[in-house]
Amino acid sequence: MGNHNTIFGENYNPLGHIAILGDKKPLRLESGKKLSSFPIAYQTYGQLNPDKSNAILVCHALTGDQFVGGENPHTKREGWWNNIIGKGNILDTDKYFVICSNVLGSCMGSAGPASENPETGKKWQLDFPVITVGDMVKAQKMLVESLGIEKLFCIIGGSAGGMQALEWVSKYSDMVYSAIPMATSYRMSPQNIGFDEVGRQAIMNDPNWHNGKYSEKGAVPQSGLAVARMAAHITYLSEKALFRKFGRKLQNKQKIGFDFTNVDFQIESYLRHQGASFVDRFDANSYLYLTKALDYFDLEAEAGGRLADAFSNCLTKICLVSFSSDWMFPTEDTKTIVKALNAVAANVSFVEIETDKGHDAFLLDEPVLHKTMKGFIEGNAKELGIWAKAQ
């Protein structure tokens, strides 16, 4: 990686920023509870132009974070969308001001069960109010407004990030010129809720969870969280991708071991590694909160059973993207969204990308995805004359 200031613009701060929101007017959550003076951690790349028309909000997935590009200061790994952000790239930091905030309920600096309850000075733990995708988006809106931005040029997100993008379009379409929700749905399926519940039970059954008070006890429900991640991780990949990557190859052995001490297959080793490394970077209670928020997400039910009503008065130009081998959020779900948007005569385009990489394809080097994003973003930027203004 080169010098980040050169890649992301002069005001780039590798550690990101913290905004304290809800100081004057608290955030009223869907549960009825309120949050005052709560932190939202965010990162920006590039420069906001004088008329504040070049802001792109990137929404991260379930266990993602605000570090889209550069080096993640927590994990010391590359930003999760480093392949599409930077000077001359799709999210061109010479032209756009890219914002990504850690979602409410997460654990990378934003308010969540692992953050401090200002009233007690202790960690919230399970006293943190249960939140929804709608609440996450309300907090994002407060952040965007605090930056003086009245209208976002674009909102982009995959998976849970795509749900946030759809929630923005549904509730605050007048603040969103364009949006790219990808690998996502308008609601969680019972299968997805089922896998989330498996993960939550794994965590809550771990004796080190201590009814959510593990940090008080100096414990970490590592094994429960690792199992949760292992199960979820399978759903992020396709069967074909697993065959391509691992097949039935053995891990460092010529023959099966006939024991339970060592792993036999590479896929076992891979999943154990995914579980173990997740525990290092993620808070178990946050995982409960975020999966619950996703499970609750249902734009159709919220609109009284007719999804089109969730998008009435839609002003946003929308490009929906699905991936043919994504079985977590299958293309069928995206088609349902397209139909609903068509029913309200919204400006919508839709691309199903043929790939065997499964749900996680949105994070990977998918040429058709990148071409689609570039075309959509550049076309809209030209239409609005954003390039000229930013230069």
Added chain:
Amino acid sequence: MGNHNTIFGENYNPLGHIAILGDKKPLRLESGKKLSSFPIAYQTYGQLNPDKSNAILVCHALTGDQFVGGENPHTKREGWWNNIIGKGNILDTDKYFVICSNVLGSCMGSAGPASENPETGKKWQLDFPVITVGDMVKAQKMLVESLGIEKLFCIIGGSAGGMQALEWVSKYSDMVYSAIPMATSYRMSPQNIGFDEVGRQAIMNDPNWHNGKYSEKGAVPQSGLAVARMAAHITYLSEKALFRKFGRKLQNKQKIGFDFTNVDFQIESYLRHQGASFVDRFDANSYLYLTKALDYFDLEAEAGGRLADAFSNCLTKICLVSFSSDWMFPTEDTKTIVKALNAVAANVSFVEIETDKGHDAFLLDEPVLHKTMKGFIEGNAKELGIWAKAQ
């Protein structure tokens, strides 16, 4: 349920039987270890005819048992295939002698980690040798031979039971006149191994597992086993079946709860129930052994990479059945088996049954499945003149 003697024949014993096998000649396992004087629990229905030509071996699935029909004396629930067994039914106990044995490694009376090690008088626990599907079938063969049966009229099994049927056809085709392997594969996919590993990690991470010695400690790794079952259970159903049965319906509430104490959705409640009731009837170490045996199953690799070679000299008439919505063992796997059998000019037919019920469809009331089974079994029985002999 009526009188079982009337339904299943005069010699029907509701508690089943125990055979002690390997008394004279021990069972040599694939691991190289040996098992002597080990119990295999089995159940029979109907009467063996004088020339012993009417025996049908039913092979149960992963966590199934020998109680195909009648009442399971352990669970007090109906036998798992009660809908197809009995007088005048598909597995007609007036005509056939139906045998089902609890697989080696399981916990319903056959030798496994929860059974007694004759050398120590204590439970085997993890000292029980790691077994394979091939070993299970060797034990079945010993049982069948101990009953004086030289050739089975038919072998039927779904899922792991289908693997056993395929193993029989691959190794002992001369002992099998016909076979119906259903909802199965010639090897586990990395996705399936992944889900198995999630389950094993959930069990082995449970502090009540005590390195497999939980019975010595008076403990049961209930929560780990329940989580394992919950994850596995999702793979037994299809997304559509889950939508049909549960959708996003809430469990005993009008509104989402915004808490982690109670379940919100019916699917959560259903999975928790599946986990909890499984713990009551199944041994955690057995679950480790049986999933491992399945993961090891790979007829293709065993045949040196060419599946057809696993079926050379195949004398068995085979009817393969797959289910369109089975994503654990997709139809594609069955087609691969059909091709391999065609390559050796075996007598094979194949039916893909259109259903949205997923992998578990083989256990349910699927009219096309039942018609297929009935036609195949009756046709073969007529050909062999078995009806006449049994009457």
